[in-house]
Amino acid sequence: MTAKNALNEIKRNLDRHVGEKILLRANGGRRKTIERTGVLEETYPSVFVIKLDQENSFKRVSYSYADILTETVELMVCKDEGQVRVTLSQGHDA
Template sequence: MPNSIAKIKELLNARIGQKVIVKVQAGRKRVNTLHGTLAKTYPAIFIVHLNSSEDDLQRVSYTYTDLLTHNVSLAFE
């Protein structure tokens, strides 16, 4: 991932609609992995629609700062 919020926003705007694997830090040694599609970007957040109903979640949102601080990582398929 790029090292500035503006570059992260540009990268995600160019990839709307693509399948993505989201890895989220859930604790000291726990990582949650979610599969979905990058749905929409907003000025402060981006939304991922999930493929399956894991824990009854249909969509999740994260901030660009989460990507910058490596609390969330994205891998495009």
């Protein structure tokens, strides 16, 4: 699979989860991992936006689909039956 096809597949996977609660794990630099929850707000051709849950305010962050491909960012969709990791290989799950 080419990189472009892989990125398109990741975008399609995320498109199915717009509006759902997400657990985000991202590389914060200097061996720090940032873990936050929020809502997958929108997907665009090159990036996706997450509206983070914060005390008393909201903040938006955006990442590229390549961040998921390179595992710089991990997304877990929070569902009633548990968490589902968003990856390249889950594209054909229900």
